[in-house]
Amino acid sequence: MDQQQAGSGGKPGLQQEHGLHIGLVHWSFPPVVGGVETHLWDYSKALAGRGHRVTVFTGSVGAHRPCDGVRVIRHKLLDLSVGHEGNEATLKELREWFRTGLTASGDPIRLVHGHNLHHFSSVPARALKALQGELNLVLLHTYHSIWRTDEGERIARECAVWDVHHAVSDFLVSECREVLRQGAKRTDLEVERTYLGVDTRQYDSIPEVGEEPGRYPVVLLPARLIPNKGAEVAILMLKLLLERAKQSEGELALLRPRLVLTDPFDTVDFHGERGQFRSKLSKLVEVCELAEGPGQDVEFRPASIEDMRKLYQEATVVVYPSLFDEPMGLAPLEAMCAARPVVATGVGGLGEGGSTLVVPKKDDEDDGELASRFADELWPLLTERSLAREAGSAARDHVRALFDLEEAYVDPRLDEYWRLLKGPDSYESTACQPSGSPETSAAPSLSTSTVRR
Missing domain, CATH: 3.40.50.2000 (Glycogen Phosphorylase B;)
Structure with missing residues (x-):
């Protein structure tokens, strides 16, 4: 499998002609039925169809592999059918598992897109954040819902230190922004409204x-x-x-x-x-x-x-x-x-x-x-x-x-992925290239999302 090598200056080197290797993280994956699961199933297939490699990190027992180009791996600490303890032992165990999965087979993953990691337990989000500096990771998170309870908001604030934040509706943007700004202690933290789209x-x-x-x-x-x-x-x-x-x-x-x-x-x-x-x-x-x-x-x-x-x-x-x-x-x-x-x-x-x-x-x-x-x-x-x-x-x-998946979601996400992986220097570029291509238009720093549509 083609490799992506770490470049000089601590930034990921991108062999752009070979596409990306993208990590998607969620608690469950088909055959488990649900809106997030359906989205990730369709999205991973769409990415693979464009020549990108995808690794899905999940907790579902017997999770299916949607197509060639998509690898699915599981860990019990992401399995929602068992209890979750947020102690140092589980944090270390999950961190080591993520490290292995992100660096396996000489094809390292530099971009991780988590989904609803602000539910149930903060351990996955914390484990990935702990690996960010070591593995030069870009961390994006999509909020498909938010629980306005003390515990739900506490876990959500653990994700506030990730790089980019998306929410699936305008309604949810306002809810998430309020919680995350408290967690990050930043009044300028932004959450982008990103409609998921469907495979029409x-x-x-x-x-x-x-x-x-x-x-x-x-x-x-x-x-x-x-x-x-x-x-x-x-x-x-x-x-x-x-x-x-x-x-x-x-x-x-x-x-x-x-x-x-x-x-x-x-x-x-x-x-x-x-x-x-x-x-x-x-x-x-x-x-x-x-x-x-x-x-x-x-x-x-x-x-x-x-x-x-x-x-x-x-x-x-x-x-x-x-x-x-x-x-x-x-x-x-x-x-x-x-x-x-x-x-x-x-x-x-x-x-x-x-x-x-x-x-x-x-x-x-x-x-x-x-x-x-x-x-x-x-x-x-x-x-x-x-x-x-x-x-x-x-x-x-x-x-x-x-709401077409390819046009409304895949194209802008790939544009965003390329920009983020190229580093902050590329954000000054104003050249507009075709959607999903390595050369993309301007984007803000990692601490904020792209401009809300």
Whole structure:
């Protein structure tokens, strides 16, 4: 494998014609299902497709390798299924493991891009920071969410000493900036809004919603089965839709929408909620006098990354009735790229993707009132297929234009990587070169991010 040698003056020497060797770090990786995991799967494949080498550092047992050019290695101290102790012994163990992985095979990694290392334990972020001077590392970090608890903010502040900070929505930028500036004791620390984008090639060939209305249109909620993702709201919404159909005349009286809830077995269950919540949902289905099972009113569908295309294709409408401030939401963008109209709660960064928004639940409201608002939005989409088709087509165009993974994310990230690896002297250059090329335009110092779009 081609090598990248350390250059003189302590800066990495770049054999630019051979591309980069990039380290991506996250707690979990597919087959584990989740937004960050999906992003890293697609992103690592895109980087390898451009001739770069990628090493993924993760804790997932049995993590899959997405393609040639991507190496996946794991350590138990990144495994979220076990406890994490932040003592010196674990810090040393993880530091040595990172050192070995970053310098293996004569193809050293000089740029590390961490994802959500401000959750669970500060040890990975601290271990990599401890290696920075020795290995001439550039350290970037992306915040896909932030937990505004004392412990969550304490761990997040450990990442404030990294070089560059990204957050996945404008909503999240303001949250992260407040916490990180406290940690770095710098009022000028910046966080760049960086939309992740979706691999549009996976979904833009899915046929649009059919013109002929069917009796059993599918409503899909593509999220983990945890309380704050709104599955209870979706079940109550389905009950209201079925009641509305019964009160209608003609063909509409025969309408019987179905609800599909994704039920990924291999997912990150932060708070051990999944099992108990799944049972609670089945009880709610029973209370609502709905039938549960394949082809019935409510179906809990096992889902992996490979299953998502089929799920979107089966759906007429996608809902995202989140009950918390979603940082952004990758699944709604995927669904929109599949030409499916998306109706989401107007919380957090969900509105930045272009979904149809429903007023979130107020403090004095129950889930039923939010479910009623969702039912009001979905009814015309389910009963007027031309409306669903038009909304889905517009959604696809929107995602293609603004959220394509290659154009919105890979190109600017590679530009940034090259600039950072070339060192501060290159930031004075104003030459603009093609995206993803070694020669790039100006960027700020390592202590800040690039200019927010």
